[in-house]
Amino acid sequence: MKYHDSFRRQSVKGKTLHVLDARAQGNAVRFVALDKQHAHIKDELTDAFARLLRTSAYTLGTEVEQFESEFADYCEAGHCVGVSSGTAALALVLRAAGIGPGDEVIVPAHTFIASALGAVHAGATPVLCDVDVATGLLDPEAARAAITPRTAAIVAVHLYGQMCDMDAIADVAEPRGLFVLEDAAQAHGALYKGRRAGSLGDAGAFSFYPSKNLGALGDGGAVCTDDEMLAARLRRLRNLGQRTKGEHVEFGFNERLDGLQAALLRVKLPHVDAWNDARRTSAERYRELLSTEVTLLEERPESPCVYHLMPARFENRDAVAAELRTRGIETGIHYAPAMDGHPALEGIATVSGEIPAAQAWAAEELSLPMHPDLTVDDVDYVADAVIEAVATTASAGEA
Ligand SMILES: Cc1ncc(COP(=O)(O)O)c(C=O)c1O
Numbered sequence: 001m002k003y004h005d006s007f008r009r010q011s012v013k014g015k016t017l018h019v020l021d022a023r024a025q026g027n028a029v030r031f032v033a034l035d036k037q038h039a040h041i042k043d044e045l046t047d048a049f050a051r052l053l054r055t056s057a058y059t060l061g062t063e064v065e066q067f068e069s070e071f072a073d074y075c076e077a078g079h080c081v082g083v084s085s086g087t088a089a090l091a092l093v094l095r096a097a098g099i100g101p102g103d104e105v106i107v108p109a110h111t112f113i114a115s116a117l118g119a120v121h122a123g124a125t126p127v128l129c130d131v132d133v134a135t136g137l138l139d140p141e142a143a144r145a146a147i148t149p150r151t152a153a154i155v156a157v158h159l160y161g162q163m164c165d166m167d168a169i170a171d172v173a174e175p176r177g178l179f180v181l182e183d184a185a186q187a188h189g190a191l192y193k194g195r196r197a198g199s200l201g202d203a204g205a206f207s208f209y210p211s212k213n214l215g216a217l218g219d220g221g222a223v224c225t226d227d228e229m230l231a232a233r234l235r236r237l238r239n240l241g242q243r244t245k246g247e248h249v250e251f252g253f254n255e256r257l258d259g260l261q262a263a264l265l266r267v268k269l270p271h272v273d274a275w276n277d278a279r280r281t282s283a284e285r286y287r288e289l290l291s292t293e294v295t296l297l298e299e300r301p302e303s304p305c306v307y308h309l310m311p312a313r314f315e316n317r318d319a320v321a322a323e324l325r326t327r328g329i330e331t332g333i334h335y336a337p338a339m340d341g342h343p344a345l346e347g348i349a350t351v352s353g354e355i356p357a358a359q360a361w362a363a364e365e366l367s368l369p370m371h372p373d374l375t376v377d378d379v380d381y382v383a384d385a386v387i388e389a390v391a392t393t394a395s396a397g398e399a
Pocket residue numbers: 085086087088111112114115157159183185186206207208209219220221
């Protein structure tokens with residue numbers, strides 16, 4: 001039995017919805033489905049693995065070099081340096097730019113904790129500032145207000161797959177000579193005014209965590225930049241401070257991208273644009289069905305989103321998530337608490353001014369299923385269930 005066979009019809013607020021009999025099915029719509037994505041390219045992935053077994057290019061070497069060159073081209077950046085994770089990318093690039101103890105780094109108060117950990121690992125102080133209430137992205141005016149004589153960098157996080165207002169951020173950063181780091185961990189292939197994520201700031205940090213729009217089969221990351229000196233320093237820092245083999249010219253780390261992950265990423269890279277298009281198609285369908293009922297992410301015309309996630313906002317987020325779970329729909333929260341609420345950052349990060357928009361996102365955000373293999377039926381089913389969940393949880397709240 002397909003799960004669609006087990007729909008029952010129910011009238012909610014004058015609309016007929018197709019509601020799943022959850023007992024008939026386990027997880028009807030999964031949050032991500034990497035097994036499906038990998039099934040399409042199984043032979044190519046297997047070939048890449050077999051190639052690695054032949055060449056033994058496990059650590060740096062040809063696969064990493066080729067991937068770096070292909071990803072730099074894709075991002076329209078001069079250089080790409082492969083590293084072990086997105087967190088390593090953020091930390092190493094700030095170090096490579098000479099940012100460290102005594103410096104402040106402005107970070108949005110609504111993001112994944114790694115956006116701030118880069119600064120912490122570099123020895124700098126993250127300064128959290130508020131985000132735009134409609135997009136959840138760094139508010140350039142809040143960033144401007146957070147500047148002190150110690151400010152050295154701004155981390156522009158392209159959260160959910162939508163790029164920040166990079167012109168407005170440049171207006172804040174350039175007159176003061178601040179380093180602009182794009183956290184593009186969720187934005188592979190995203191555009192701002194026609195330019196790719198990772199090519200607009202001084203550098204862009206990417207994560208290849210498996211569920212990302214471009215994901216490895218394990219951990220991985222990269223930094224893109226047009227700055228040749230910065231790229232050269234990053235290559236040393238990721239590889240134990242070595243300039244050439246055995247010549248350790250500075251204090252470094254073992255944060256290299258694995259040859260195997262590079263080989264697998266090379267298989268996936270040519271598919272990213274099509275996968276992003278599929279995500280956008282599902283997002284449009286969600287919007288069509290939900291935008292009058294639910295607060296969705298505002299998408300700006302100059303920065304078409306690649307929908308790493310499909311965030312929605314609900315006043316009673318936890319009740320809606322529980323309702324959806326009973327219908328076999330997986331959801332996620334991205335992110336709660338706001339960054340100032342993490343015990344790990346207590347006494348380390350400071351907060352600039354008030355952060356009401358970040359607090360609201362943390363209280364209300366719920367991510368709906370989103371991945372390139374989502375079908376129209378899946379989206380329709382989730383959207384119907386969301387409408388019903390909003391209605392039933394609201395009436396339960398009133399009772
Ligand atoms: C916005 C953001 N920044 C940084 C990272 C860190 O990447 P990684 O998990 O590869 O260290 C992530 C990954 O989840 C992320 O979503």
